[in-house]
Amino acid sequence: MFGSYQEMYLNASTIAYVVSKRLDIVRYANDEGIKAAARFYDCSKNTVKKWCRRYALKGINGLEDISRKPHNSPGKINSIDSTLIMLTAKDAKAKGKYITVNNIRRKTGINDYSDVTINRYINKATGIITNNKHPKATGGSVEWKLDLLPFQLIQVDIKYLTDIDNLKPYFLGRNLAKYQITARCVATGFPIIAYCDEKSVTYTKMFLEDILHPFLKQFKHLDLKSIKIQTDNGTEFTNKYIKTDGKKPDDSSFTIFIEDKFKKHRTIVPGHCTAQSDVETFHWSIERDCLAWDDITNNNELIKYTTEFIERYRETIIVHRGYSPLEKIKETLDVTKVTFPKSQVLSVKVTHPHR
Numbered sequence: 001m002f003g004s005y006q007e008m009y010l011n012a013s014t015i016a017y018v019v020s021k022r023l024d025i026v027r028y029a030n031d032e033g034i035k036a037a038a039r040f041y042d043c044s045k046n047t048v049k050k051w052c053r054r055y056a057l058k059g060i061n062g063l064e065d066i067s068r069k070p071h072n073s074p075g076k077i078n079s080i081d082s083t084l085i086m087l088t089a090k091d092a093k094a095k096g097k098y099i100t101v102n103n104i105r106r107k108t109g110i111n112d113y114s115d116v117t118i119n120r121y122i123n124k125a126t127g128i129i130t131n132n133k134h135p136k137a138t139g140g141s142v143e144w145k146l147d148l149l150p151f152q153l154i155q156v157d158i159k160y161l162t163d164i165d166n167l168k169p170y171f172l173g174r175n176l177a178k179y180q181i182t183a184r185c186v187a188t189g190f191p192i193i194a195y196c197d198e199k200s201v202t203y204t205k206m207f208l209e210d211i212l213h214p215f216l217k218q219f220k221h222l223d224l225k226s227i228k229i230q231t232d233n234g235t236e237f238t239n240k241y242i243k244t245d246g247k248k249p250d251d252s253s254f255t256i257f258i259e260d261k262f263k264k265h266r267t268i269v270p271g272h273c274t275a276q277s278d279v280e281t282f283h284w285s286i287e288r289d290c291l292a293w294d295d296i297t298n299n300n301e302l303i304k305y306t307t308e309f310i311e312r313y314r315e316t317i318i319v320h321r322g323y324s325p326l327e328k329i330k331e332t333l334d335v336t337k338v339t340f341p342k343s344q345v346l347s348v349k350v351t352h353p354h355r
Contacts, residue, residue, distance in 0.1 A: 004042035015064060022063040026055045077113050077121070084108050085118055086125035093126045096165060098288040148187035150332050151216060155230045155279035156183045156207075156237070158199055164292050175298045177345050180286075181207045183229075184279040188332075189318050190325035191282050193306060195299070196346045203346050204236050205253045211341045213261055219333050227262040233270055240267060285313070299345050306343045314340070 005025070012018045029037035029048050038045045054062030088107050092099045099122055101115045110118070122128070159180040161167050170176040177195035181204060184191045194211055196203040208229075216224060231237040231254075239249040251259070258265040268275035290309040296302050314325045323331075329338060 005047060006043065018065075019060065019063045022051045023055070023060065026052050026063075077117055081108075081110050081113070082121050085110065085121045089122045089125040092293075097293050099126060100289060102289055103293050145186055149226070150188050150190075150329055151185050151219075151222060151227055153186045153228050153230060154183050154212075155186060155276050156181070156204070157232065157276055157279040157283070158182075158204075158234070158236060159283045159287075161195075161291065164287060166292055167296060170297045176296070176302060177299055179203075180283075181346075182279050182282060183207070183212050184282050185325070186278050188325045188328040189278070189282075189321065190314055190329060191279075191286075191310065192341055193286075193310065194341075194344055194346050195302065199234075199236050201236050201252050201254050202348060205257055206346050206348070208254065208257050208261075210346075211344075213257075215339075215341045218339055219335065221333050224261060225263050228264045228266050229258045229262055230266045230268065230276070232276060233267050238265070238267055303343050303345065310340075310343060 005021075008021055009018060012021075025037055025041050025043075025048055028040060029052055032040075034045050034048050034052070037048045041048070051063060056062075085104055085108060088104055089099055092103070092107075097103070101118050101122070104118055104122060105111055159182060160178070161176070161180060162171065162178050167176060171178055174197055177197055179196050179199050181194050181196060182191060183193075192212060192215065194207050213224075216222060216227070233240050235242065235252075237252065237254050239252045239255075242249045255265045286306065286309060290305055294301070294305040296305055315327075317324045317327075321328075326338070330336065
């Protein structure tokens with residue numbers, strides 16, 4: 001004997017048994033009243049009323065469970081769109097491109113359905129079997145970032161374009177830059193990028209001098225001397241680990257520029273796997289959704305596609321933060337208009353001495 005209606009429902013072996021008990025509730029309520037039935041079967045009065053009402057309308061069939069599946073789906077995807085999504089996903093898979101909902105939306109122009117719906121047809125086309133049994137890793141707490149002001153901490157790093165398979169055929173003859181210099185504000189998520197043919201302190205300093213510093217100067221309420229620039233210990237950023245016969249090495253031109261214009265050049269602990277996670281996360285995003293997806297064969301196309309990507313990115317809400325980079329900048333720095341640096345390929349001017 002079950003002690004309550006809920007216990008009966010959860011432990012019943014057949015729906016026929018559940019229906020018979022609901023019929024008992026209805027008959028008891030008709031004889032003794034709603035309140036008495038609710039007390040006797042240890043359930044709410046609303047539960048008793050529900051089964052009495054359904055029995056009155058549909059008889060014994062009204063006491064069965066009703067499926068919660070909607071009777072119609074006004075947002076159901078049509079066959080033309082589902083076919084286009086699947087063909088685009090198959091083509092992308094054949095070419096070895098990263099397949100994401102955003103890439104499929106951009107390529108097909110389809111924006112009418114949820115990410116879950118589109119992803120279902122991507123998986124169907126590519127033969128991917130999803131497994132939702134294991135929870136996703138959170139990567140640790142990011143609450144400390146909430147206390148940062150815009151541009152208070154900027155991570156700078158180098159991305160190798162030579163590691164991206166679909167770009168490899170186009171590096172000969174300097175048709176395509178080999179490296180991407182990226183600065184990303186930890187507080188807002190806002191990225192700034194530029195490209196170069198050589199991984200060296202010459203280009204990283206040029207990036208600071210010609211792009212990052214002029215961009216930050218436009219904000220009247222931003223104290224440049226409160227800004228820390230964080231990098232790894234590569235020779236394109238620092239002389240920290242250059243051999244000097246036991247003497248302290250001179251600061252790199254990159255460090256000197258930072259100490260002059262900003263607060264501090266901060267280097268990470270060597271081998272630290274998450275210290276540059278913000279800028280590295282962006283590197284993964286731009287490779288997945290742009291560099292390894294779009295048809296980039298030369299620098300003009302590189303700038304065209306990455307410019308479009310950055311324009312979308314700065315206005316897209318970062319899910320785990322709840323705001324877009326542009327929204328956060330405008331709100332915190334009290335500005336309505338921001339002049340953004342364009343993606344560009346850096347080049348060193350070669351001067352020839354007089355003969």
